[in-house]
Amino acid sequence: AQKVTQAQTEISVVEKEDVTLDCVYETRDTTYYLFWYKQPPSGELVFLIRRNSFDEQNEISGRYSWNFQKSTSSFNFTITASQVVDSAVYFCALSEDGNAGKSTFGDGTTLTVKP
Amino acid sequence: DAGITQSPRHKVTETGTPVTLRCHQTENHRYMYWYRQDPGHGLRLIHYSYGVKDTDKGEVSDGYSVSRSKTEDFLLTLESATSSQTSVYFCAISDSGSFFGYTFGSGTRLTVV
Numbered sequence: 764a765q766k767v768t769q770a771q772t773e774i775s776v777v778e779k780e781d782v783t784l785d786c787v788y789e790t791r792d793t794t795y796y797l798f799w800y801k802q803p804p805s806g807e808l809v810f811l812i813r814r815n816s817f818d819e820q821n822e823i824s825g826r827y828s829w830n831f832q833k834s835t836s837s838f839n840f841t842i843t844a845s846q847v848v849d850s851a852v853y854f855c856a857l858s859e860d861g862n863a864g865k866s867t868f869g870d871g872t873t874l875t876v877k878p
Numbered sequence: 879d880a881g882i883t884q885s886p887r888h889k890v891t892e893t894g895t896p897v898t899l900r901c902h903q904t905e906n907h908r909y910m911y912w913y914r915q916d917p918g919h920g921l922r923l924i925h926y927s928y929g930v931k932d933t934d935k936g937e938v939s940d941g942y943s944v945s946r947s948k949t950e951d952f953l954l955t956l957e958s959a960t961s962s963q964t965s966v967y968f969c970a971i972s973d974s975g976s977f978f979g980y981t982f983g984s985g986t987r988l989t990v991v
Binding site for chain 1: 911
């Protein structure tokens with residue numbers, strides 16, 4: 764069975780602070796995919812990044828970076844120099860290979876960035 | 879044009895009535911999914927489809943049924959709505975299953991009174 768835990772329910776930071784959102788997953792498969800999605804206050808869900816289990820390279824996209832560590836079953840998301848527009852709920856998700864793409868989501872972390 | 883649309887966007891219905899939510903895609907993706915979002919529970923899978931007339935249950939399928947008669951449409955039916963089914967429902971599509979992640983619809987906010 765697959766499971767995703769986002770232990771941080773809510774995080775509040777002041778603009779320009781760096782913030783890391785934690786994601787810990789459980790799976791018995793050796794091939795799987797990890798995702799982050801963003802849900803801004805408007806309510807839509809936006810795909811941010813995908814990682815497969817064979818690629819532990821960290822990724823950076825502008826102010827966003829992701830740290831994937833199989834040894835600790837974690838896929839953490841860092842926002843550098845946070846901005847008010849980063850305020851959203853962020854979901855981490857896991858999908859096992861050959862499972863018709865079914866994803867298991869964490870409960871989400873609500874990030875509030877104050878001016 | 880959005881590749882995936884959900885209708886209606888909002889609905890209020892009475893307990894015991896049947897309700898159908900529609901998900902329509904123009905991307906010709908094979909996989910379609912229905913999730914519900916509730917506070918403190920993230921998104922939970924209700925049903926999914928891996929092709930026309932090919933559907934299966936997710937983790938919270940009780941009280942729901944689905945149909946997919948065409949590639950582009952995936953219908954979710956609440957057979958007899960209950961207050962516990964008050965939620966935001968999201969449809970998602972994927973071309974290759976898990977590989978690329980989902981594109982989500984805008985969601986349907988359903989209130990059962």
